[in-house]
Amino acid sequence: MTGLRVSVGDVVDFGAASGDRNPLHLDREFALRSAYGRPVAHGALATIVALGLAADREELARVVELSVDFDQPVLPGLTYRVRRSPRGVEVRLGELRVLTARWTLADRAADTAPAAPAARGAGADRPGPPPLPDGGGPRVLGLAELAGLVDESYAYRVDSAALAELLSRGAAAGVPDALTGPLAWASFHTGMRTPGRDGLLVGIRLRLTGARERPAEVWSCRAEPPLVHRRTGMVTVHAELDGAASATLTLVSLLRRQVAAPTLVETLGTLPRSNALAGRTVAVIGGGRGLGAALSCSLAGQGARVLAVSSTPATALTREASAERLPIEPLTCDARDPEALTTAFSGVALDGLVLAAAPRILSLPVAAATVPECVDHVADAARLVLAPLAAAHELLAERAFVVFVSSSAVLEPPAAWPHYAAAKAAIEGLAGHLARHRPGLRVVVARPPRMWTEMTNGPAGAAGATPVGVVAGAVVRHLLSGPAASGRPDVLGPDALSGP
Structure with missing residues (x-):
């Protein structure tokens, strides 16, 4: 061999x-x-x-x-x-x-x-x-x-x-x-x-x-x-x-099919447009594409001012915000850099923080050759959560919400994704830590079902996938009507995020 x-x-x-x-x-x-x-x-x-x-x-x-x-x-x-x-x-x-x-x-x-x-x-x-x-x-x-x-x-x-x-x-x-x-x-x-x-x-x-x-x-x-x-x-x-x-x-x-950019219309079947979040400011990390962009649209569709942070210019989201008159402000910033995020959030009081950014998912089974890649993936995923938390920690209002985007893979990890399951488990651990030590915050862990995004746009990416707009609408609907802060994360499983 x-x-x-x-x-x-x-x-x-x-x-x-x-x-x-x-x-x-x-x-x-x-x-x-x-x-x-x-x-x-x-x-x-x-x-x-x-x-x-x-x-x-x-x-x-x-x-x-x-x-x-x-x-x-x-x-x-x-x-x-x-x-x-x-x-x-x-x-x-x-x-x-x-x-x-x-x-x-x-x-x-x-x-x-x-x-x-x-x-x-x-x-x-x-x-x-x-x-x-x-x-x-x-x-x-x-x-x-x-x-x-x-x-x-x-x-x-x-x-x-x-x-x-x-x-x-x-x-x-x-x-x-x-x-x-x-x-x-x-x-x-x-x-x-x-x-x-x-x-x-x-x-x-x-x-x-x-x-x-x-x-x-x-x-x-x-x-x-x-x-x-x-x-x-x-x-x-x-x-x-x-x-x-x-x-x-x-x-x-x-x-490979072209993945259409998320739009407000995608979320309306799950959550009609309203002013329920008018006057609130929410930062969405990874808000320029995929589920993050759908969450940006859904939150703005409820009247929130959304700061959509992405590593590259979010041109499709900018067009959607203009077409639908959504209060979305795209911010191009490295979400791994707490100092850059602190500068981007300067002078802002946050009523919500959504942590949707994540590294790309590769098939990396447990093997000697994949150890560095697996460790790097877990570290990168944790950095994409810890850096925004560090930058926003003092800016979050007492009753603000923080959404951690996890995955149903935590419950049923694919054989070739040990790094991904470990990364999402680590992120849920950070959610538990935040809920315990900031009991006034409402902490939500979302475990979406499989979705069709640029990150999952493989040969069969669209087959049987839940639209990101449906998931985003379900998350925001829960934020509007779910329980108050309890000192523990509120976990939304795949069934809760698959639509009404």
Whole structure:
């Protein structure tokens, strides 16, 4: 069993060599808004490295069929276990399966098996990054646009010398060009063309029908119109390639749906608009998007002046506040920094504080490789609560309310989320501490059911999820009608937050 580790530099180099410059891999700001909260490695890169670690060149030269399934993203900087099986390789993080590749071998290596790309000399000519056939960045396609696509034929260029150099750093130099070329194209076509920017590659089926004596940098490709499943967002592409080998491929990906910004209208079915909180000032930490933005809208819909704190400008919330004439004041501020928050709250008397900010949730099972990430997650989550509490502690009116946003995962923690369950349990511990030592405050712990937000916008993020507006309306309705302060947190479970 060996270890697979991909660096940020490896991801950048693979993007340049393959042409897959999808921002989920290369743009930190874009990836920050995804379910992963950071750039992730190309699945094709992880596959090629895993193949190189698990098998030698002679064996890989006999591969005639390859089937790859992606269950989880590969995160740069983590070390994954590579486990060889009789017919393939499996990549795991602890007990969590991340990637599986299965192959079928020919009886013997073809007489014309592709040769390794020539080493790049110091002054050798090198092609630039392969451009999109129609130029520009990745296509942004919805279900309707995908369903209207026709056959696509174009020439695909891979920088095989740069790719060989990259793979030699990861002990994967033995993977032949007949495999690396089609895998690089699969990454490019999915991430840049179909589905494009919002696609997640979940499976590759590759069949080699012939090989050449020399590696090729230019491949001719023809992709059939994609098959689109509108309910699930699954996109299937059948294609043919010809270059260092002749190959047929089937690519399966899932289209990430766009999460609409929360609006006041979403909360009105649970809580009609009123002036019940007129004259009150409430700070919402993490109030720029997701549940925090929905809580900002719902509180303002009851007449409260809302200070919506977010780490980046909350443009969608600002538009909603203007359209609905909501008394929301977006504040761009690092919620982890108590001094910055103290400055932002200067001269303000607070009647309420909502702690809705949280770090992104990654699948991190208990394993030696994940310990630093898990500890960092718990610390970051605690900091996003403690820093606002420290800044607002002296500003909270005697009968103010403080809402701690926890999760139903405290009751039923997913197997791959020990860090998340621990972080939410720690936050609930802070709620208990505040309620005991500031008995005049009304402390509420909200444990929402699963919601569909940018943080949970994975392949099946919307299926069965409770709208954030419904949860926000239920929380604010409870604040208006629930019991007074008791010296203990008032816990709202998932059932109480799923709507009337």
